[in-house]
Amino acid sequence: MGRETSKSVLLRRSGAVIELVLNRPERLNAIDDEVAADLLEGLESVAGEPGCRCLVITGSGRGFCSGQALPSAQSGSLPRQIGALVRERYIPLVTAIQLLPIPVLAAVNGVAAGAGFALALAADLRVAADDAWFTCGFAAIGLVPDSGASYFLPRYLGLSKALQLALTSERLSAPKAAELGLLARVFPAASFHRDSLAFAQELASGPTKAFALTKQAFREGLGFNLGAQLELEADLQQQASETADFREGLLAFRQKRPPRFTGH
Numbered sequence: 001m002g003r004e005t006s007k008s009v010l011l012r013r014s015g016a017v018i019e020l021v022l023n024r025p026e027r028l029n030a031i032d033d034e035v036a037a038d039l040l041e042g043l044e045s046v047a048g049e050p051g052c053r054c055l056v057i058t059g060s061g062r063g064f065c066s067g068q069a070l071p072s073a074q075s076g077s078l079p080r081q082i083g084a085l086v087r088e089r090y091i092p093l094v095t096a097i098q099l100l101p102i103p104v105l106a107a108v109n110g111v112a113a114g115a116g117f118a119l120a121l122a123a124d125l126r127v128a129a130d131d132a133w134f135t136c137g138f139a140a141i142g143l144v145p146d147s148g149a150s151y152f153l154p155r156y157l158g159l160s161k162a163l164q165l166a167l168t169s170e171r172l173s174a175p176k177a178a179e180l181g182l183l184a185r186v187f188p189a190a191s192f193h194r195d196s197l198a199f200a201q202e203l204a205s206g207p208t209k210a211f212a213l214t215k216q217a218f219r220e221g222l223g224f225n226l227g228a229q230l231e232l233e234a235d236l237q238q239q240a241s242e243t244a245d246f247r248e249g250l251l252a253f254r255q256k257r258p259p260r261f262t263g264h
Contacts, residue, residue, distance in 0.1 A: 025061025
């Protein structure tokens with residue numbers, strides 16, 4: 001059975017598994033105020049849902065999530081106070097995902113870029129369709145990784161590889177992401193929803209309390225201080241957003257051309 005939490009986020013339940021589906025396919029499920037609020041509401045509802053033993057976050061259409069919704073060329077406006085935006089929009093989302101005591105699975109059905117990539121990284125496990133791809137993407141418009149990306153990537157991949165992905169904004173295919181250890185499974189695109197839901201059902205059949213304690217043990221063993229890192233990201237993102245390079249990066253994005261960065 002299923003229901004809508006809103007037009008922008010769907011909630012579907014299948015036994016002990018709940019799916020939260022980002023539902024702005026015409027924008028590759030980019031995150032704006034409405035999507036962020038509805039996703040947070042969905043996460044909060046899952047936390048209080050009896051019998052839910054696994055959460056799946058996925059996207060509708062051909063994208064998982066293309067990241068922050070950027071202003072159009074027609075709007076002519078630059079985002080203001082991006083540090084505050086990170087704090088208000090993304091810190092609550094990442095924190096809510098991380099605090100869920102049940103397994104959280106990101107089912108990446110298409111592009112996962114920028115904050116969308118970070119959203120997938122915040123989940124406990126990730127699976128992807130074989131035609132999905134990932135990019136850190138922030139540097140391409142003159143910004144720094146946020147939404148937890150600077151916390152998760154170095155822990156998952158090591159500092160050198162994390163910096164490579166962050167500084168180059170290179171695209172990772174699903175098979176390459178699996179090779180690096182970012183994905184638990186890669187499934188054929190044609191059967192992706194069925195296969196990813198079956199994997200979630202497998203997780204849901206496990207010892208839920210032991211899973212919650214395992215998550216706690218691993219994070220504390222790593223010196224878990226996600227909150228401090230999320231605040232640092234917001235501070236650094238505000239600094240980056242005040243540069244000429246960010247203005248150029250955003251203009252280039254709007255004009256669909258390579259940016260011409262000057263280092264200022």
